[in-house]
Amino acid sequence: MNEQNLIIRLKNGDLSALEALMKLHQNYVFTVALRMVKKKEPAEEITQDVFIKVYKKINSYKERSKFTTWLFTIVYRTCLNYLDKKQIVYSESSLKSCLNESKVDRSLSGLQQKKSYSPRDEYFGQIENISSLEFDLQEILWKAIDQLSYQQGVIITLYYIQQFSVSEISEIMQTPSNTIKTQLHRGRNNLKEVLLKKYTLEELI
Amino acid sequence: MTEHLNELEIEKYIEKGRNALSSTKALHLEGCEKCRKLIEEQLQVHSLLKKLQPQKVAKNLFQQMQNKLSIMPQKVKKDWTFVIALILLLFIGVSILVTKQTPESAIKQKQNIELPDLLQENIQKVNWEEILKQTYSWFNMYLLKFLLENKNLVLIFFSLFVIMFYHLVDKRYAKYLFK
Ligand SMILES: [Zn+2]
Numbered sequence A: 001m002n003e004q005n006l007i008i009r010l011k012n013g014d015l016s017a018l019e020a021l022m023k024l025h026q027n028y029v030f031t032v033a034l035r036m037v038k039k040k041e042p043a044e045e046i047t048q049d050v051f052i053k054v055y056k057k058i059n060s061y062k063e064r065s066k067f068t069t070w071l072f073t074i075v076y077r078t079c080l081n082y083l084d085k086k087q088i089v090y091s092e093s094s095l096k097s098c099l100n101e102s103k104v105d106r107s108l109s110g111l112q113q114k115k116s117y118s119p120r121d122e123y124f125g126q127i128e129n130i131s132s133l134e135f136d137l138q139e140i141l142w143k144a145i146d147q148l149s150y151q152q153g154v155i156i157t158l159y160y161i162q163q164f165s166v167s168e169i170s171e172i173m174q175t176p177s178n179t180i181k182t183q184l185h186r187g188r189n190n191l192k193e194v195l196l197k198k199y200t201l202e203e204l205i
Numbered sequence B: 001m002t003e004h005l006n007e008l009e010i011e012k013y014i015e016k017g018r019n020a021l022s023s024t025k026a027l028h029l030e031g032c033e034k035c036r037k038l039i040e041e042q043l044q045v046h047s048l049l050k051k052l053q054p055q056k057v058a059k060n061l062f063q064q065m066q067n068k069l070s071i072m073p074q075k076v077k078k079d080w081t082f083v084i085a086l087i088l089l090l091f092i093g094v095s096i097l098v099t100k101q102t103p104e105s106a107i108k109q110k111q112n113i114e115l116p117d118l119l120q121e122n123i124q125k126v127n128w129e130e131i132l133k134q135t136y137s138w139f140n141m142y143l144l145k146f147l148l149e150n151k152n153l154v155l156i157f158f159s160l161f162v163i164m165f166y167h168l169v170d171k172r173y174a175k176y177l178f179k
Helices: A003-011 A015-037 A040-062 A067-086 A093-100 A103-107 A119-124 A132-145 A150-160 A166-173 A177-196 B007-016 B023-031 B032-047 B060-070 B075-100 B102-120 B129-148 B151-177
Strands: none
Touching: A003 A015, A015 A040, A015 A067, A015 A150, A015 B060, A040 A067, A040 B060, A040 B151, A067 A166, A119 A150, A132 A150, A132 A177, A150 A166, A150 A177, A150 B032, A166 A177, A177 B007, A177 B032, B007 B032, B023 B032, B075 B151, B129 B151
């Protein structure tokens, strides 16, 4: 079903269109929310809240910008509100302390070796179609990204998962394009540092 | 030697390639191992990040969300209740008309028919405005009498009307109600 048709149907109050839109975007919304709030349950709650807001506010969406830009603006603001309420503050400086902690090494513990507990159960649920090596790579990457500040984590997620351009991310986060570019650059640098603690980049690529 | 490439210039290179750089910076890059190494590392992480896939959310998230919204899950059911309400409404309406045609009420009707005859006799004396006023008050009286005599039917009729109205309002204005 065409996304544009779904939006028209949703504007007419059709709930089945909301369900279809959710199927299309919920994993992406959840992934971005998870970068910001860092925990599965609140990220799921935020995902629900986002789609409730979409349902209520769909008439305020004008086709001037992409639907996903509008959607992820809601996601970003909902997450910020959540963090404000919980008074959670992540800062750039937290990265350095994270890098020095042994939990980074523990969280990135090996490509081949697998154990009884894995946060992948929490994050990924059951994924059948991805090979185990690829699966591990996803886990390693997401855990490494979660060591970054939430701003860098969100920018990287929007850029690589949702494939937004820098200007679209700038619109979503209400931040100048050059700041987004700088954060993207530093995010990659920080990620490299986190990954190089355990692997060579060639090994992962 | 010119200055090293800054973050924005490296970002430009990652996004658009070597041609995006100014000729001075492109020339610098050729002679500067440090800048080339920085770009290479960025490109490595860049290609790694391209492999990222979204994480999966719980499958029943939409159902959980519906509980939050407290709204009916399927529109189809709403449409059926609307049709049933409409049929019942018509059925009751017809029933009321039919039951009003009993012999007893027919006699009452016959007695009532004498009223226009009485008016015929006085047609010269009474003006039409007065007749209309009279007719209107009789109509009101009979309507009130009907309502009092058929309380239950009126109640059912009214309830069905409310159901139908709710469905019309819900369909057209749900988005405003749930704001
Ligand atoms: Zn240089």
